[in-house]
Amino acid sequence: MAKTGKLAAFALGEKKTAMVNLPAQFVTASGADKKGQQYSNLVDYADDEKKTSDLNNDSISELIELKEEFKQKGYANRTSATTEREPIFSSDKLHYNNHDISNLRKRLDKAQENGNNIHELAFSLRGDWLVKNNLYDPDTGIIDQDKLKHAQQNIAETLINKGFNLPLGESDNDVVWFGVIHQDTDHLNMHLWFAKESQETRPEMLKQKGKYKGQPIGVIPLETIELAKRQFRNQLMSTVEHQKRTDVLKRLGTLKKEMVEVGSQSLSSDKYAKQIQNIYQALPHEQKGRWQVGNSSLSANNTSMSKANHLTNNLLDNLFENDLKNEYENFQQLGQQFDAFNIEDQGVMHKGQNTLSKNKDDELRKRLANQLYRYLNQVEDTSLDTIDQQLEKIKQNMAANEKLKTGLKENSNPSSTSSNTQINKNREAEQTPHFPKGSRTMSRISRLWRQDARAEINAQRRFWQNQMRKERDQKIEEYESKQPRRFY
Template sequence: MVKTGKKATFKMGEAKTASVINPTKFVTAKSANAAGLRYENLVNYATAKQKTDQTNDAPVTDFPELKNQLNYIGYATRASAVTETFPTFNSDKLNMDNHDISVLKQQLAMAQNNGNNLYEMAFSLRGDFLKNHGLYDPVTKIIDQARLKKAEQNIVDKFMNRGFSLPLAENKNDLVWFGVIHQDTDHLNMHLWAAKISPETRSEMLVHGGQYDGQPKGVIKFKTISAVQRQFINQLLTQPEIQQRQDVIKQVTHLERTLAAKVASHALTTDKFEKDIQNIYRNLPRSVSGQWQVGNENMLALNPKSKMFHAHTAVNTLIDRLTTNTFSDEYDDFIEKVAEKDYLDEYDKGILHDKKKSWGYGREAQFRKDVANKIYRRLNEWSKTSSDGETQLPRINELKDLVGHNSKIISTKKGTIGQQKKIIPNDLRPTAQHQVPMLPKAINQAAKIIKNDIRVDSRAQRSMRRATEQQEYEEAVSEAQSQHI
């Protein structure tokens, strides 16, 4: 981000960068006191006129450390960054007046005097994202500040209640927070500052031992920060976009479960795959006989030290055969829809440098896990019913006889397989009243690209992945063998 010196002049054409990033910081009261800094300095003005004073317009960098922010009188409302007469907001008001600011300053002072940390969560929004969602007009420079403020209001509870071992505040009157929108950089920046007011006495929220002994804990859970970012973005999506993402998730879930059931059932009931099933059974560890499962392992990144490594590898090989031939079309449909979801995520959050963290990677791993577990369940039952499962290998006709006992594994009624977890995130819903009645043009264009290109690309990517997995497997086997020499 770059400070432009102008208001609402945001950089455009950054489609491959994250729509929203949200750095989170905190400063301790002890360190602020030692430096002679006051929390209330962030909003230290008494009249609207003073807000425009040059002393309140220091040249600061984007998202400076909180200690640096406190060095500038009225950093939150500096004239170069805001356009509203009363730009600060909180849970109750979108524009806090002078009386509200006076109360706010008193609460911030109390929070610091009581030894509490001051937290900041900032949101930097890409110009294209703002434009595509009706939040910014690059011609008129008009910003829908009310809608942006409401989105930030709606994430405060999750941020404050789930970011720590216990909720930051002990009740609704024990939390002070305020926000502001800054417009003088090439991205629109929103800030949120918050602190507990009363002294922190709860053991779970205090540091025990070391140089910070007795001080409130400051680190916020990374999982919460990520969840807040997702919720914030979802607040700004239009209803059609929300529905589009929900539909894609539902379709992927249905395709994955249905395909996993078909692949497992076909492998377990077709004579030509008898040797493949026997090879899987032969590689299952006898130390956990009758209790074989994938567990928490990743079928796309197998651990050669795992007891189930060789069995998992054999399952993956069988899955590759089936998805390349018998179920090629169904698998391509699944991968195409997975890629569509990943594309939407990239549109919202920017391109991931590590594809293993993508939603689609997780669904592909889940698909393979589901197939493997269905096969393992059938082999678990066979081993328990077989008179000599230690020396004999399962036959397809014997596995077929177990279908009646194990039908829940391959049922595809109404697109569900047994008791499955809900995949659609609970917070994937709009809360803002304003809704644009159509999808942004960029999303519609993306849908066409996805439809025309993803199937071809997915085949190439799948081929490359198989080659990489085979190489990794061979290296792992070689390493494991060398350790036993």
């Protein structure tokens, strides 16, 4: 991000980085007091003749820290960054006049006097993303600033109410916040500043130990910031772009269910019986009844299920290569298509982050694996003999061992060693769980699989019917709200 020296001259053609969100930051009242800085310095009055002075604008870096913004009086509504005469807005108005600015400054100073932090969250929106979502016309330089402001009004509520252990304000009017749109860089920037006005006394909202004991908590959890960013993007995204993403997700969901149903039938055929038997024997039988992939992936190591999971993963590779080749390729392509949408919306993925296509693939494999394990849990282990059978085997083993001790020197010749080895193999075979032979077991697994697939398809159908009903009701409500009211 760099300054352009112009207004609404955003860079275009930036691939894979269409929208980027900047981190949150805050300044403590004590820190600002020590430097003689005032929260109210962030905004200044608009002069009808020359507006806010901006003589020091050249010294402002591309993205400065909040503590540095106080040095530039009227940083928020400086003329070189805004096109509107009254660019400051808040929850009650989209344009603050001088009277509103006066009240805002008083409240900001009151918040500082009461020892509260001031928070800032900045959003950087790429030009390509703005154009694609009908928020910016590069030919005219016109920006849909009202829509941008309405979106920020909504996320301000999320940050203020969900960004801390308790809602930041102790009443509806206990938080002062304001926002502004800056246009003097190659990306459109939106800033949001907010602070609690009354003195904070709630223990849940104060640091309880350490260097800053007794001061208000300043850090907003990352998950809350990410939630606000998602809400912000979703509100600004055009209907066309929303529909593109919805269509891909619907197709992914439908294809996944088809693959589960077809895959279930294929896995219950004789072609995969040997692999399923090997999986059954590799499962930790002391945990029978609780077999599942769990939180780890099928490729994870060092878990009690690792050996069975690896074999199951290989089984699924064979399934996707043979019986579900076309479906699986389409599934991967749809996932990668949504990955491209995410890059447009959020920027390039960070190292260590999983793409949606990877997550969806893991979900599909886990679904099929857990389904297989659930059915294998119901298989009766044929290695579990009756008491009489176990006693008879013990007697036979004792007799065989006694015969080896008769002094016939059978222990010293190859035939004796071979006999002893065979006895040990027989013992191991008796202790190893055996997958029941015959077609009845695979038929039962197939039947259970089909029942589960039908139940899921019916549940999904009900879900989409409810979604369509909600969308229809919402459209009716929006239409009725736009109709002029008649008074009789």
